[in-house]
């Protein structure tokens with residue numbers, strides 16, 4: 212018999228119950244006991260959903276983040292967060308920098324947050340130094356195990372492996388993190404011994420770093436760790452996900468553990484190799500259901516390749532989703548309003564577990580036992596495959612007709628720049644902003660009323676026009692050189708465009724945890740992308756009609772649209788991206804035709820799409836950059852293309868950034884003292900740059916002197932002629948009372964810089 216299990220269940224709840232419980236506690240409206248109770252209810256619901264499996268994960272639930280949970284478990288919360296407060300309050304303090312209002316208010320610096328492998332989930336980075344020591348704090352963890360057992364759950368505790376834990380953290384004193392492994396292992400051993408005492412047989416131990424490029428030291432650390440941990444009485448299921456094992460395949464197979472989990476969604480081609488290599492006493496868990504997307508699995512096709520594997524492995528075969536279901540929404544049944552045709556193609560966490568159970572039964576009892584379910588699945592898969600909403604020949608044809616010429620500007624930058632300067636007269640150090648202005652309650656309410664149908668388009672448009680007018684007036688008063696319309700009509704930079712494109716749908720409750728209590732609801736790209744009509748032209752033209760200053764058109768780029776959506780699994784990401792590129796290219800050309808001379812195409816998420824393995828970076832960067840170029844480069848020489856990126860780590864991708872060939876790139880730099888421009892300097896980056904001088908993440912108002920100093924530092928690296936002056940990012944999260952004086956100071960700084968030339 213094959214066994215089924217799950218690597219992790221979404222912890223946030225069907226209706227984001229955990230989010231609301233946490234935020235109420237942080238606001239001081241509920242007590243710790245209330246919060247604990249609400250969390251226990253959620254865990255119970257989650258385990259109930261998983262009862263159909265042979266093993267359910269325990270320890271996957273988290274009040275904020277499972278990496279921070281591990282820090283708590285091994286006694287490594289940042290020192291500054293350790294206090295007399297309750298354990299959970301110390302934990303929240305480490306996560307958020309402040310305690311909840313329910314307890315005495317104190318604050319310390321929050322731990323740094325970064326992306327969990329190549330997902331949009333963010334974890335709290337463990338902090339280490341040479342003196343770091345570890346100490347087991349297993350009370351909470353063990354209480355979850357007991358709670359599960361009492362509820363009749365066949366518990367398989369989940370822990371982050373010790374080597375991945377070190378790999379994910381940061382050394383604060385440049386000491387070697389791996390030197391800490393001998394100190395960390397006894398804590399893991401002690402935990403595993405305690406779990407054995409609780410009657411636990413299997414423990415899932417996550418070492419996703421096995422799908423990344425590891426040097427000898429890290430490979431050695433894995434050996435060292437598992438030789439030690441294998442001596443404990445529990446059976447370890449070494450768990451990998453998010454990619455292929457490649458050169459680590461043999462290592463993963465041979466590490467001394469009782470079982471191995473691999474991701475057959477990302478590495479189907481490795482399954483047979485692993486079956487060949489795996490020592491005969493080991494269990495192999497195969498991740499057959501995609502834990503990263505929202506599509507139904509083709510169950511019949513899965514059985515086709517899985518049945519021969521089952522014949523070879525027999526009871527040594529386990530089945531699971533490819534990775535934790537943390538990365539998908541909870542329950543498709545909550546979506547009562549979604550397009551029913553597309554809904555039939557989807558599966559969220561609950562449905563994915565049903566799929567898992569069906570595959571297992573079909574293997575155990577033969578496909579006939581589940582003929583009806585399998586036929587139904589085949590039906591949905593066939594509908595999707597043949598749908599003319601998914602596959603549109605007009606769009607396919609257009610895709611085939613993309614030429615290299617479409618991706619190229621007519622003249623090189625230096626020549627275009629002259630033409631652009633004569634078309635739009637700008638001073639040295641031109642000032643601008645990144646696009647959005649404060650999203651006031653009034654704006655949000657108006658959008659909501661319109662959405663609910665409580666006001667009609669004319670009323671909505673009039674309100675938005677007022678907002679645009681306000682933004683233009685304020686920018687003129689401040690004296691900015693290139694204006695924006697302010698993006699009042701946009702709730703989100705991806706959703707706004709997705710809603711107007713064919714091929715996209717939106718869920719109502721499809722929330723996925725991003726960090727802590729914060730969730731995102733990624734739009735779903737289900738079919739070929741087309742733009743039925745212009746999306747932004749009227750708003751920008753209205754803004755331009757109010758002023759003699761140039762107004763920038765404002766778009767989201769194809770790579771960002773792609774990386775912040777759930778995407779199709781029936782064609783390469785690069786194809787979907789090119790479809791997006793063509794749709795947005797049409798918008799660029801429509802803007803240009805309507806008289807807009809400056810167009811910004813934001814690519815906030817370009818870097819996020821980088822694959823886990825460096826060896827695969829170039830391929831991604833090549834098609835991503837090409838898509839951007841197809842979007843942007845159909846314009847005349849005189850039209851100026853801007854792009855914006857919300858980060859500033861360009862060291863390893865500068866060549867590709869330059870290859871985008873945007874006339875101007877604005878980036879986030881204010882907190883780096885302009886050192887981040889060094890790489891542009893070293894590379895002789897040829898085009899114009901707007902290094903952010905105003906940190907928009909805090910309410911602080913920067914002064915002119917400070918911004919002038921920053922720009923002088925910038926001018927030591929980039930010729931003044933090619934510099935712009937702008938904030939780090941959009942201003943939508945700020946208040947007008949902060950924005951006005953900050954921008955006045957920024958414009959003042961630019962004026963003084965011009966005078967001192």
Ligand code: GLN
Pocket residue numbers: 645646647698704765813815855856857940941942943
């Ligand atoms: N134009 C967008 C804005 O100003 C850019 C946002 C972003 O880069 N994240 O809000």
Ligand code: ZN
Pocket residue numbers: 645815855856857858939940941
């Ligand atoms: Zn930004």
